[in-house]
Amino acid sequence: MVIKKRSLLWDYTNTNNLAGRMDTVNFDGPISSVSNWNAWVPPELKGRAPFRPMIHLERELNGNEWQWILDSDQPIIHFFNEPERNGISPQKAADYWHNQVIPALRNDRHKQLVSPSCASDPAGQQWIADFMNLVGDARPDYLGLHWYGVEASECQQFISSMHDKFGLPVIVSEIASIDRNYDSVHAFTRDMCNWMDGVDWIFEYAFFGCMQNMPDDFVSPAARLMDEGGNFTDLMWKYMSDQPMF
Numbered sequence: 723m724v725i726k727k728r729s730l731l732w733d734y735t736n737t738n739n740l741a742g743r744m745d746t747v748n749f750d751g752p753i754s755s756v757s758n759w760n761a762w763v764p765p766e767l768k769g770r771a772p773f774r775p776m777i778h779l780e781r782e783l784n785g786n787e788w789q790w791i792l793d794s795d796q797p798i799i800h801f802f803n804e805p806e807r808n809g810i811s812p813q814k815a816a817d818y819w820h821n822q823v824i825p826a827l828r829n830d831r832h833k834q835l836v837s838p839s840c841a842s843d844p845a846g847q848q849w850i851a852d853f854m855n856l857v858g859d860a861r862p863d864y865l866g867l868h869w870y871g872v873e874a875s876e877c878q879q880f881i882s883s884m885h886d887k888f889g890l891p892v893i894v895s896e897i898a899s900i901d902r903n904y905d906s907v908h909a910f911t912r913d914m915c916n917w918m919d920g921v922d923w924i925f926e927y928a929f930f931g932c933m934q935n936m937p938d939d940f941v942s943p944a945a946r947l948m949d950e951g952g953n954f955t956d957l958m959w960k961y962m963s964d965q966p967m968f
Contacts (some may be wrong), residue, residue, distance in 0.1 A: 725919045726754040727926050728961060729774065731896070732767075733933035734758050740934065740952045741766040748962045752919070754926055757895070759803060761790040776800040779808055783818060792826060799827055800866060800895060802838035806849035816856035824860050839866030839895045842880055854888055864925060865890040870941065872901045874913040885923055894918065894927035904944040911945070911957060912967040919965060929961060 730753055736743060737758070744766040747753065756767055757774040761782050767773060775794050779802070781787055791799060801823060805815055815838060827833040838853060840846030846868070854861070865888050869877050877897070885892050899910040911929065918924045932947040932954075947958035960967050 724750075724752055724965060726752055727919055727924065728752040728915065729755045729757055729895075729926050729928035730771075730962070731928045731931040731933075732756050732758050732764060733931060734760060734764075735933055735935065736948075737764045737766060743948075743952060743954075744768075744770075746954070751963045752915075752965045753962050755798075757800070757928065761787040761794075763794075772796060772798075774798055774800055776803060777823070778803045779805075780810065780818075783822060792831070798834045798836060798864070800836045800839065800893075801862070803895075804841055804846070804868065805838050806840050806845050812849055812852035812856055815853055819857050820860065828860075834863040836864045836866045836893050836895070837862035837890070839868050839893075842867070842869045842871075847884075851887075862890060864893045867892055867894050868896040869894065870896075870898055870900050870930075872899060872906070872910065874910050874917070877910075877914060878917055881918075881924070891923050891925045893925050896930045897927055898930040898941045898945045900940060900942050900945075902942050902944060907942050907944040908957065911961070915961065915965075915967045932958065 749770045753771060755772040755774050757776060758764055759776055759778050761775050763773045773796050775791055775796055777783060777791060782791060802815055828835060840850045865884060867881060867884055869880055871877060881892060899907040901907050918927050930941055934948055934950055934952050946955050949955055
């Protein structure tokens, strides 16, 4: 039986430049959903997998973006992406949560909500702890996490400790190796996919990322799921097809 937990991070630039590449994604394997860090659904998805709308920043709480969130027929909504790095305080996020997100999305539309996904550094950990304290009366359905690093054992320890601390099912909405050696990157990706596929309290995870042009050089070039020519890398083929991953 295929375990479907692997989300595809499909950058908006693919929609602009490589929409047809979506036709070659294997949706019969472990791919569980698609996200583009936005509120709008990439039209090339054509309903072949669930989409995960995101309230990325405050702009998605207003205007057309908020209306797209309200109109979405998808069951899971992500709330804020690394807010600690975008000038959004835990208190401000909690105010949006109580005054807008919970009433409109959970109470009226019965959506499941993912907490803000923070970086795994001390600032990110403190931010999400403060936020969770402020929303204890209306906890998220899932804990969103990000992790970038080198050692799979350290990543597993971090994810496990955050689950133990907050007691929520986990969605790792961004993860990747920053090692420059392909063999090390492959080992990290393999070990983390196989581990997360087997942990029952991890609902979903998304390796960064499937795009022609990376936003910076932080994530290892060896970890790319799409090359600069718009072709899927070997790692992408394994990610969307191989379970367990070898």
